[in-house]
Amino acid sequence: MPRIGRVERTTKETSVLVEIDLDGTGRTDVSTGVGFFDHMLDQLGRHGLFDLTVKTEGDLHIDTHHTIEDTALALGAAFKQALGDKVGIYRFGNCTVPLDESLAQVTVDLSGRPYLVHTEPEGMAPMIGAYDTTMTRHILESFVAQAQVALHVHVPYGRNAHHIVECQFKALARALRYASERDPRAEGILPSTKGAL
Ligand SMILES: [Mn+2]
Numbered sequence: 001m002p003r004i005g006r007v008e009r010t011t012k013e014t015s016v017l018v019e020i021d022l023d024g025t026g027r028t029d030v031s032t033g034v035g036f037f038d039h040m041l042d043q044l045g046r047h048g049l050f051d052l053t054v055k056t057e058g059d060l061h062i063d064t065h066h067t068i069e070d071t072a073l074a075l076g077a078a079f080k081q082a083l084g085d086k087v088g089i090y091r092f093g094n095c096t097v098p099l100d101e102s103l104a105q106v107t108v109d110l111s112g113r114p115y116l117v118h119t120e121p122e123g124m125a126p127m128i129g130a131y132d133t134t135m136t137r138h139i140l141e142s143f144v145a146q147a148q149v150a151l152h153v154h155v156p157y158g159r160n161a162h163h164i165v166e167c168q169f170k171a172l173a174r175a176l177r178y179a180s181e182r183d184p185r186a187e188g189i190l191p192s193t194k195g196a197l
Helices: 036-050 065-083 135-147 161-180
Strands: 002-008 014-021 028-029 051-058 092-099 104-110 115-119 149-158
Touching: 002 065, 002 115, 028 036, 036 051, 036 065, 036 161, 051 065, 065 092, 065 135, 065 161, 092 161, 115 135, 135 149, 135 161, 149 161
Parallel strands: 028 051, 115 149
Antiparallel strands: 002 014, 014 051, 092 104, 104 149
């Protein structure tokens, strides 16, 4: 049974297509018009071993905000769709990833309930290319709202803004991979005593 999500979302501000295959090989085809954000989505696919297609055409003549936010919303929705009934998966995942001087610690519960806890160093450079660094939290908020997961992302230290953001996406990718992977000991078992996730 393939675990694939596909979401198309069109508003007056953006047109977004996201396709994700949770059991992929990390092959990505990403284009949002925001170079650094494309780089982060590539990290997500590669290190999550998700096949990921993202095509966003947004109102970049205003700024990159709607383009990034709406892509993150569609990504969360596609991820949730691909998870399906969550039977036989690990459910929880965590990963700590260093990138030179920066460190990201990510823990996720595919709980069905949206919750984000996010901390990162103060005083980061405001921009990485056209990417506004305050958007990282907004991406995570948007993803969590649609994917309906509990996500804790912490960067206890770091200096370079590119490193600080990139290590978060790498650790997020790997934590999502671990949580969504099939647990060979749990075939046919829903990882919840409540009977629903
Ligand atoms: Mn917004």
